[in-house]
Amino acid sequence: xxxxxxxxxxxxxxxxxxxxxxxxxxxxxxxxxxxxxxxxxxxxxxxxxxxxxxxxxxxxxxxxxxxxxxxxxxxxxxxxxxxxxxxxxxxxxxxxxxxxxxxxxxxxxxxxxxxxxxxxxxxxxxxxxxxxxxxxxxxxxxxxxxxxxxxxxxxxxxxxxxxxxxxxxxxxxxxxxxxxxxxxxxxxxxxxxxxxxxxxxxxxxxxxxxxxxxxxxxxxxxxxxxxxxxxxxxxxxxxxxxxxxxxxxxxxxxxxxxxxxxxxxxxxxxxxxxxxxxxxxxxxxxxxxxxx
Amino acid sequence: xxxxxxxxxxxxxxxxxxxxxxxxxxxxxxxxxxxxxxxxxxxxxxxxxxxxxxxxxxxxxxxxxxxxxxxxxxxxxxxxxxxxxxxxxxxxxxxxxxxxxxxxxxxxxxxxxxxxxxxxxxxxxxxxxxxxxxxxxxxxxxxxxxxxxxxxxxxxxxxxxxxxxxxxxxxxxxxxxxxxxxxxxxxxxxxxxxxxxxxxxxxxxxxxxxxxxxxxxxxxxxxxxxxxxxxxxxxxxxxxxxxxxxxxxxxxxxxxxxxxxxxxxxxxxxxxxxxxxxxxxxxxxxxxxxxxxxxxxxxxxxxxxxxxxxxxxxxxxxxxxxxxxxxxxxxxxxxxxxxxxxxxxxxxxxxxxxxxxxxxxxxxxxxxxxxxxxxxxxxxxxxxxx
Numbered sequence: 001x002x003x004x005x006x007x008x009x010x011x012x013x014x015x016x017x018x019x020x021x022x023x024x025x026x027x028x029x030x031x032x033x034x035x036x037x038x039x040x041x042x043x044x045x046x047x048x049x050x051x052x053x054x055x056x057x058x059x060x061x062x063x064x065x066x067x068x069x070x071x072x073x074x075x076x077x078x079x080x081x082x083x084x085x086x087x088x089x090x091x092x093x094x095x096x097x098x099x100x101x102x103x104x105x106x107x108x109x110x111x112x113x114x115x116x117x118x119x120x121x122x123x124x125x126x127x128x129x130x131x132x133x134x135x136x137x138x139x140x141x142x143x144x145x146x147x148x149x150x151x152x153x154x155x156x157x158x159x160x161x162x163x164x165x166x167x168x169x170x171x172x173x174x175x176x177x178x179x180x181x182x183x184x185x186x187x188x189x190x191x192x193x194x195x196x197x198x199x200x201x202x203x204x205x206x207x208x209x210x211x212x213x214x215x216x217x218x219x220x221x222x223x224x225x226x227x228x229x230x231x232x233x234x235x236x237x238x239x240x241x242x243x244x245x246x247x248x249x250x251x252x253x254x255x256x257x258x259x260x261x262x263x264x265x266x267x268x269x270x271x272x273x274x275x276x277x278x279x280x281x282x283x284x285x286x287x288x289x290x291x292x
Numbered sequence: 293x294x295x296x297x298x299x300x301x302x303x304x305x306x307x308x309x310x311x312x313x314x315x316x317x318x319x320x321x322x323x324x325x326x327x328x329x330x331x332x333x334x335x336x337x338x339x340x341x342x343x344x345x346x347x348x349x350x351x352x353x354x355x356x357x358x359x360x361x362x363x364x365x366x367x368x369x370x371x372x373x374x375x376x377x378x379x380x381x382x383x384x385x386x387x388x389x390x391x392x393x394x395x396x397x398x399x400x401x402x403x404x405x406x407x408x409x410x411x412x413x414x415x416x417x418x419x420x421x422x423x424x425x426x427x428x429x430x431x432x433x434x435x436x437x438x439x440x441x442x443x444x445x446x447x448x449x450x451x452x453x454x455x456x457x458x459x460x461x462x463x464x465x466x467x468x469x470x471x472x473x474x475x476x477x478x479x480x481x482x483x484x485x486x487x488x489x490x491x492x493x494x495x496x497x498x499x500x501x502x503x504x505x506x507x508x509x510x511x512x513x514x515x516x517x518x519x520x521x522x523x524x525x526x527x528x529x530x531x532x533x534x535x536x537x538x539x540x541x542x543x544x545x546x547x548x549x550x551x552x553x554x555x556x557x558x559x560x561x562x563x564x565x566x567x568x569x570x571x572x573x574x575x576x577x578x579x580x581x582x583x584x585x586x587x588x589x590x591x592x593x594x595x596x597x598x599x600x601x602x603x604x605x606x607x608x609x610x611x612x613x614x615x616x617x618x619x620x621x622x623x624x625x626x627x628x629x630x631x632x633x634x635x636x637x638x639x640x641x642x643x644x645x646x647x648x649x650x651x652x653x654x655x656x657x658x659x660x661x662x663x664x665x666x667x668x669x670x671x672x673x674x675x676x677x678x
Contacts, residue, residue, distance in 0.1 A: 058406060076675050143546040160477065161531055161547065240538075244529040246677050258379040258484065259670040 041273075048266035059262050067267035077251070081271055084248040087167060088231035094171040095178040095227045096220055103179050104212075107186035108194075119183070122176050130173065134240045137169040141241055161243035169237050174230050178223035185219025186212070221283045228279065232272045248272055327413045331592050337369045338593035341381060341390040343580070344536050345556045345614040346444070347372040358609045362600045368593035376534040377484045378647065385409070388587035391594040394444055396578040397432030398486050398647035398666075403583060404440050410586040411438050416595055419602035422620040426638040432648050433581040441583035442598045445607070447616030447633065448577035448644045449482070449490065450568040452553035454546065465494045465571045467550050469521055472528035480542060480551030481525065483532035485666065485673035486647055489576050490552060491518040491525075493645055497573035506656035507576065507645050515664045515672060522676045532677070536560075555615020577644035578616075617641070 014021050051064050071077050106118045125133065138161075140146045147158035159165055189212060197207040235249025246254075248271055255265035340347050349370065350357030359370050373390070375381045378399035385393055385408045395403055403409045414420040420442060427433075427443035434440055453462050457475065469491070472479045481487055492507035495517055504514050530548055533539040536557055542548040544563045558568045582601055584594045600606055602619065608626035611618040617633035624630035634640035648655065654663040664672075 076678065079678060138541075139545075142541075145545070243531045244526065244677065246674075251674065254670075254674060257383055258377065258673075259667065260379065260383060261667070261670070 044266050044269060047263055048270055050263040052261050052263055067264045068270075070264065071267045071271065077268065077271070080246060080248055080251055083163075083245070084232060084272075085275065087163065087170070087247065088228045090167050091170045091174065091231045092178075092224045092227045094167065095175055096182075096224060098171070098175060099178040099182050099223060100220075103182040103186050106179075106183050107189075108191070122179050122183075125172075126176055131236070133173060134169060134237050137165070137172065137237075138240050141165050141168075161241050163242065163245055165241040165243070166238050166245070166247075169241050170231050170234060171227075173237070174227040177226035177230070181219045181222040181226075182216065185216050185222075189215050218286055221286055225280070225283065229272075229276055232275060327411050328416065328591060328595070329413065331416055331595055334366055334368055334592050334596060335590040336367055336593070337371070338392060338590045338597050339390045340370060340372045340597065341384055341393040342372055342374055343394050343396075343614070344374040344376075346374075346394050346580075346610060348610070348613060356613055358606050361606075362597065365600070366593065366596045368590070368596055370597075376536065378486065379484065380534075382406075382408075385585060388585065391585055391588040391590045392597050393583050393585065394580050395441070395583050396580050396647045398649050400432045400440065400581050400583065401435075401649050402666075404435055407586055409440055409583040410588070411435075412441050412584055412595075412598065414439050414442070417442060417599045417602060419599055419604070419607075419620070422604065422622050423602065424619060424621065424636055424638075426641060427579065427619055430579070432579065432646065441581035442602045443619045444580040444582055444601065445611035445614065445616040445619055446577060446579035446641060446644070446646065447555060447614070448570050448575040449552050450555060450558070450575065451571050452543065452551060452558060452566055452568045454543065454549035455565045455567055456546075457549045461567060461569070462550070463569060463572050465490070465573050465575075466498075468552070469494055469525055470498075472525050472550075475549050476528040478530045478547065478549040479525065479528045480539065480548040481522075481529060481532055482552050483534040485669040486576070487552070488515070488518050488522065488669050488672065489645060489647070489650075491521045493576055494573050495521065505658075506654075508648050508650045509654040509656040509658065509663050510650065511654070511658075511661040511663055515668065519672050519676055523678075526676055526678065556613070559613075559615055574643055574645065577646055579641075579646045 014024075047059070048067055049063055049065065051060050051062050051066065052058065053060055102118075102122075106115050106122075110118060141158055141161060142148075143160070145158065151158055159168075193211055193215075194207055197211045202210065233249050235247060235253050238245055238247050238250060248268060251268045252265045255261045255268060259265075347359060347370065348356045349359035349372070359372075362368065363370060373384070375384060378396050381393060381395060382399050382402055384390065385403060386406070388408075393403070393409070395409070400409075423443055427446070429437060429439065430443075433443060451462060451465060451467065453467065455461075457478075458467070467474075468479050468481065482490070488510075489507040492504055492510055492514065495502055495514075496504045496507065499517065502514050502517055504510065510518060531538075531542065533542065533548075533551075536554065539548065539551075539553065539557055540560050543557075543561055543566050553568060555568065558566060582598050584591065584598070588594050601610060604618075604620055604622035605626050607618050607620060608623040611623070612627050612629065615633075617635040618624065618627065618630070621636055624635055627635075630636070650664060650666050650669055652662055652665050654661065
């Protein structure tokens with residue numbers, strides 16, 4: 001019975017000390033965030049200023065700006081950064097264009113029962129492994145695959161492996177992350193607003209662009225953050241369906257895996273960190289972060 | 293919200309991974325102090341890092357198994373991890389989790405220099421004596437006469453083509469270089485900086501003016517020529533491969549129709565419309581060495597594995613499966629295709645340019661110029677891929 005009484009004593013002590021209670025509750029996650037998360041990012045930053053023994057691949061703690069300068073001035077890094085940005089933007093645009101009508105149908109048209117069925121259907125692909133889905137697209141897009149087969153009657157060929165394939169695959173992979181915030185945002189748009197707009201003579205298109213879209217912008221941006229940031233760091237999909245192309249993630253990967261140059265990899269990894277920081281700072285003003 | 297947490301977790305995990313590796317190591321190398329003089333009790337387990345097809349336990353093909361016999365004989369439970377490029381092997385060995393590695397010449401010296409592998413007391417290995425002399429004490433498996441491992445087998449990087457596209461067959465690397473445009477988008481190449489040497493071998497035959505004597509000893513001008521050739525090839529590449537399963541699939545579906553390959557890939561393709569050949573310009577190749585980690589926790593099982601894989605019958609089975617020449621004449625008693633691989637033919641073996649690590653001191657003996665090293669090759673390779 002001693003454990004029961006000591007537990008009781010502890011709970012009595014805690015109930016009279018709200019600050020201790022709060023400290024205990026938040027201590028672990030704060031430690032996690034502060035020490036593990038921030039410290040890891042800081043270590044990444046520091047590693048970027050070190051150098052490596054080119055023969056053995058051992059990291060040497062000599063301070064140098066060489067890696068940063070290489071990344072900032074190398075034409076390779078410019079090309080790949082632009083390509084990665086372009087892919088991330090296109091994937092995001094494709095996802096939003098697909099997600100808007102689906103989310104609209106789910107939130108405003110479908111019956112409650114159908115709505116829940118659709119939410120489950122949207123979430124369902126997340127149950128399958130990323131790799132399985134990427135390899136599925138590899139066989140879908142392969143020579144003589146489903147896409148080729150479907151396009152052949154029209155005298156067309158499939159896109160094969162390459163950047164279009166990367167965009168298609170990534171757009172498919174991140175679609176649920178874009179649909180859900182837009183769906184949640186649309187659910188909060190009162191039907192009465194749409195009806196009022198219709199009563200005042202606005203057609204469907206005008207109602208969408210002048211009433212729904214402004215209210216929905218933060219939700220769209222919230223979805224965009226997911227698809228954009230996830231695309232920015234991806235290197236597996238491009239390896240599987242991207243043909244001979246490489247993205248920023250591949251440069252990080254080859255610098256660690258092939259070149260054994262961890263400092264240069266850290267310097268390259270700072271590029272997406274910077275891009276995302278700028279992106280997040282820009283969207284913070286729109287209030288989209290409240291919608292996450 | 294949940295997805296945000298997941299994304300954050302993934303970022304965190306990768307950041308953790310980076311920090312874990314972010315600590316600087318102290319390069320050792322050449323330390324011979326820890327070499328055992330006699331073998332002790334087997335530890336009951338051995339962890340092996342190997343090229344695909346080097347350690348088969350029957351899980352890929354029940355008929356292909358040379359691990360179970362070892363486990364029964366020694367009581368050492370084998371766990372195996374395969375790798376696709378030498379660089380991957382090098383990186384994995386740094387983790388210290390593996391007892392034994394099958395290292396090619398472009399990794400072995402770097403492993404020694406980094407202190408990741410230990411010298412091997414070959415007197416403890418019964419089967420070392422039978423190994424071809426021209427494989428022993430070579431620049432890629434020994435330092436100052438001290439062996440760092442046991443030779444396994446050797447072979448060439450071959451040219452593979454789809455027989456539907458090339459019914460007449462091919463005999464030259466020009467199919468993937470100067471004539472690559474004929475199959476634009478369906479050419480494949482090995483995804484590693486060491487592939488630059490393949491371009492150099494082709495240049496040795498087609499542009500003798502460049503004066504390349506050894507494809508791993510390229511000065512700035514010679515490297516630039518190879519890079520130009522590879523950049524031109526890049527326009528016609530469908531995809532690069534380092535995962536041999538990906539290459540098998542690409543040739544089976546027809547996404548790739550011509551490119552560099554290994555014999556084991558040809559052996560694994562089930563559609564039957566591919567052929568391989570060692571082109572007239574010569575080829576790069578490998579001569580692999582079984583090495584023991586300097587941090588091995590199972591050294592006795594590791595020595596037992598080296599002895600087992602060097603034994604004529606096992607070596608014959610393993611090298612025949614991979615499609616390469618075995619390491620000993622006795623092994624040929626267990627194979628009927630030794631002549632096809634020119635096993636034991638030192639003259640032929642000398643015509644394959646075995647993978648070795650490019651370093652500043654030119655490997656071809658030139659002293660008037662500085663050669664390009666592997667770091668430069670890596671940078672060049674990323675540049676080529678663009």
